[in-house]
Amino acid sequence: MAKGTTEMEVGSDGVAVIYIANPPVNALSIDVLFSLKGHYEEVLRRNDVKAIVLTGTGRSFSAGLDISAFADIRKHAGKPSVAAIDGPALGGGLEISMVCQARISTPNAQLGLTELQFGVIPGFGGTQRLPRLVGLTKALEMMMLSKPIKAEEAHELGLVDAVVSPNDLLNNARRWALDIYESKRPWARALYKTDKLESPDLAREILNSARVQSRKWAANLQYPFVCIDAVEEGIVSGPQAGLRKEAMAFQELFFSDTCKSLIHVFFSQRATSKQVPGITDLGLMPRKVSNVAIVGGGLMGSGIATALILSHYPVILKEVNEEFLNAGIDRIKENLQSRVRKGKMTKEKYDKTLSLLTGVLDYEKFKSVDLAIEASSISNYLTSAASSKECPAHIMPLLEIVHTPRASLQAVVTLLDVGKKIKKTPIVVRNCTGFAVNRMFFPYTQAALWLVDHGMDVYKIDQACTEFGMPIGPFRMTDLVGFGVALATGMQHLENFPERVYKSMLISLMTEDKRTGEASQKGFYRYDSKRKASPDPEIMNYLEESRRIAGATPDPELLKLDNSAIAEMVLFPVINEACRVLGEGIAFKASDLDIASIFGMGFPPYRGGIMHWADSIGARRICAMLSEWEMKYGQFFEPCSHLLERAAEGLPLSALATKTMNNQAKGKL
Numbered sequence: 001m002a003k004g005t006t007e008m009e010v011g012s013d014g015v016a017v018i019y020i021a022n023p024p025v026n027a028l029s030i031d032v033l034f035s036l037k038g039h040y041e042e043v044l045r046r047n048d049v050k051a052i053v054l055t056g057t058g059r060s061f062s063a064g065l066d067i068s069a070f071a072d073i074r075k076h077a078g079k080p081s082v083a084a085i086d087g088p089a090l091g092g093g094l095e096i097s098m099v100c101q102a103r104i105s106t107p108n109a110q111l112g113l114t115e116l117q118f119g120v121i122p123g124f125g126g127t128q129r130l131p132r133l134v135g136l137t138k139a140l141e142m143m144m145l146s147k148p149i150k151a152e153e154a155h156e157l158g159l160v161d162a163v164v165s166p167n168d169l170l171n172n173a174r175r176w177a178l179d180i181y182e183s184k185r186p187w188a189r190a191l192y193k194t195d196k197l198e199s200p201d202l203a204r205e206i207l208n209s210a211r212v213q214s215r216k217w218a219a220n221l222q223y224p225f226v227c228i229d230a231v232e233e234g235i236v237s238g239p240q241a242g243l244r245k246e247a248m249a250f251q252e253l254f255f256s257d258t259c260k261s262l263i264h265v266f267f268s269q270r271a272t273s274k275q276v277p278g279i280t281d282l283g284l285m286p287r288k289v290s291n292v293a294i295v296g297g298g299l300m301g302s303g304i305a306t307a308l309i310l311s312h313y314p315v316i317l318k319e320v321n322e323e324f325l326n327a328g329i330d331r332i333k334e335n336l337q338s339r340v341r342k343g344k345m346t347k348e349k350y351d352k353t354l355s356l357l358t359g360v361l362d363y364e365k366f367k368s369v370d371l372a373i374e375a376s377s378i379s380n381y382l383t384s385a386a387s388s389k390e391c392p393a394h395i396m397p398l399l400e401i402v403h404t405p406r407a408s409l410q411a412v413v414t415l416l417d418v419g420k421k422i423k424k425t426p427i428v429v430r431n432c433t434g435f436a437v438n439r440m441f442f443p444y445t446q447a448a449l450w451l452v453d454h455g456m457d458v459y460k461i462d463q464a465c466t467e468f469g470m471p472i473g474p475f476r477m478t479d480l481v482g483f484g485v486a487l488a489t490g491m492q493h494l495e496n497f498p499e500r501v502y503k504s505m506l507i508s509l510m511t512e513d514k515r516t517g518e519a520s521q522k523g524f525y526r527y528d529s530k531r532k533a534s535p536d537p538e539i540m541n542y543l544e545e546s547r548r549i550a551g552a553t554p555d556p557e558l559l560k561l562d563n564s565a566i567a568e569m570v571l572f573p574v575i576n577e578a579c580r581v582l583g584e585g586i587a588f589k590a591s592d593l594d595i596a597s598i599f600g601m602g603f604p605p606y607r608g609g610i611m612h613w614a615d616s617i618g619a620r621r622i623c624a625m626l627s628e629w630e631m632k633y634g635q636f637f638e639p640c641s642h643l644l645e646r647a648a649e650g651l652p653l654s655a656l657a658t659k660t661m662n663n664q665a666k667g668k669l
């Protein structure tokens with residue numbers, strides 16, 4: 001079935017208006033592009049058509065290439081085209097508008113070449129036209145950051161020729177197109193503009209600076225550098241050469257694993273709140289939430305309160321006594337003041353936001369709230385919103401909504417809506433120790449401690465994990481969260497999963513000597529006053545004592561492992577635990593765990609998330625490696641049934657195994 005099309009109407013003024021019609025965002029599917037090509041060929045043949053306006057149906061010009069398709073577009077000469085832009089014009093959407101001779105937009109247009117968020121580069125001429133319309137520096141910034149700009153800035157830069165009201169958009173564009181047709185306005189062709197381009201020497205400096213910047217955030221990635229190379233080719237050898245380099249590079253990148261992974265993340269992130277079986281498919285609508293009450297003003301509660309008042313929700317914060325309440329309010333003030341210090345918030349906005357907060361010591365005002373969130377340990381009668389304890393809730397992009405048996409489905413649907421409104425990515429999980437993120441990643445530190453007790457170097461393990469793409473290694477992370485949290489979390493898991501907790505004494509030994517992580521300026525690393533971490537030779541004493549207590553002897557085989565193999569030995573147990581979380585029904589779908597791993601633990605998005613990455617390796621290989629390690633080193637590595645079943649059947653980890661399907665059919669699950 002065709003996915004989208006273009007529609008055309010020719011007015012008595014001789015202007016053909018072509019509408020891109022592929023709701024909801026007018027993505028450029030193959031059907032749309034072929035239809036667009038057909039309409040352009042038709043208007044070039046028609047004598048009653050003097051000029052063309054290209055626009056989108058609904059409130060979107062176009063969100064760019066339909067990222068499940070690949071297409072090509074040819075430039076059209078002969079009759080002037082003007083793009084009439086309302087809403088997003090992103091990726092290929094902006095690119096086809098730059099092929100037009102002019103662009104008219106409404107004030108709420110968003111214009112950007114956002115392809116790098118999918119691991120590709122602009123493929124419809126954007127690497128050549130955007131620099132020539134807005135200058136090299138701004139063009140590189142927009143492409144590297146995948147960050148759209150608003151109409152006003154686009155107009156100042158010359159990307160948009162006029163900004164008009166939505167009601168005047170089409171008529172303005174028609175008039176503009178006719179003016180070009182009647183030679184009252186220039187026939188502009190962005191591809192050959194040069195007035196915005198910097199001098200060759202300055203351009204070379206700008207391009208190299210972009211490469212240096214990209215190395216800081218994209219050390220493991222190729223596509224940002226491929227984009228810069230395509231831009232440079234056009235500057236050095238001319239726009240046609242640049243187009244050729246861009247087209248070849250785009251095709252190669254579009255079929256890469258990185259692109260597939262990033263597209264998977266894009267759709268999975270949107271699916272976390274839309275496809276929750278047994279919850280979002282019941283026709284329940286989110287209740288209107290005008291104000292929220294929070295029980296508990298600790299790190300979690302004050303973070304949630306901060307996120308809510310930043311999104312303009314009035315919040316009632318309840319604590320057990322004046323001291324705790326003031327402490328909670330002070331945490332929230334500090335969270336806001338930090339934004340003021342960083343220039344993200346004005347003093348006026350600070351005052352206005354803080355005025356939304358009311359502190360109470362009883363439940364009297366709870367009678368008038370629409371939503372209550374418990375962020376302490378009082379009960380599971382309410383919907384408990386928790387995220388990884390290592391990061392304040394207003395910073396954490398992930399919101400784990402714990403669907404306890406007593407939490408109403410209505411409350412969950414409403415919290416999903418509130419979660420998105422406070423700019424979080426919500427996932428629904430069932431209740432268990434550590435919910436999804438902390439449970440899945442508990443083995444991250446455990447496996448690392450096991451490797452260290454068997455002779456491996458602490459800093460080599462961290463380096464192997466950061467080379468894999470994790471933001472920080474397990475030991476640097478343990479220093480960051482603090483040994484108190486690490487020990488408390490360890491106790492929780494030991495109580496609930498004793499058969500698969502590795503009992504290392506290393507952290508306890510260090511804690512006895514007041515080595516408790518970054519806060520004490522020494523843990524696995526030593527920290528200077530600016531929190532810069534350096535390896536600390538003093539930990540050797542603790543390592544030797546820990547190895548002695550563990551009765552572990554250094555394994556020569558382990559010490560030969562390269563960094564890629566070390567990362568697998570740390571992360572395959574994480575995959576194993578993720579499979580348990582999925583198999584036990586704690587998580588509703590594998591893609592939710594992908595999003596949880598990325599947004600909750602910084603798992604590299606360009607690998608698609610923990611389960612997507614696991615499926616790129618295959619259940620069979622992961623199972624075989626874990627089984628081999630279990631034979632050699634013990635139960636910590638024992639593959640779970642979810643993994644074993646899929647390995648046996650050669651299924652992806654996200655698939656329902658035959659046994660599971662049969663059990664469900666018998667009502668056993």
Ligand SMILES: C[C@@H](O)CC(=O)SCCNC(=O)CCNC(=O)[C@H](O)C(C)(C)COP(=O)(O)OP(=O)(O)OC[C@H]1O[C@@H](n2cnc3c(N)ncnc32)[C@H](O)[C@@H]1OP(=O)(O)O
Pocket residue numbers: 024025027028063064065066067068088090091092093095114115117118120121122123124126267270271274
């Ligand atoms: C030719 C080359 O240059 C390559 C390209 O063009 S690559 C594509 C570049 N495009 C983008 O980066 C834009 C991606 N989309 C967005 O940023 C946002 O969707 C939006 C700003 C356009 C709209 O945001 P919002 O209003 O929040 O709505 P959603 O994000 O939820 O999107 C609504 C549904 O549309 C689907 N969708 C969005 N963009 C695309 C796309 N490019 N291709 C296919 N589908 C797209 C999205 O998944 C939502 O679908 P759902 O089923 O409703 O969940």
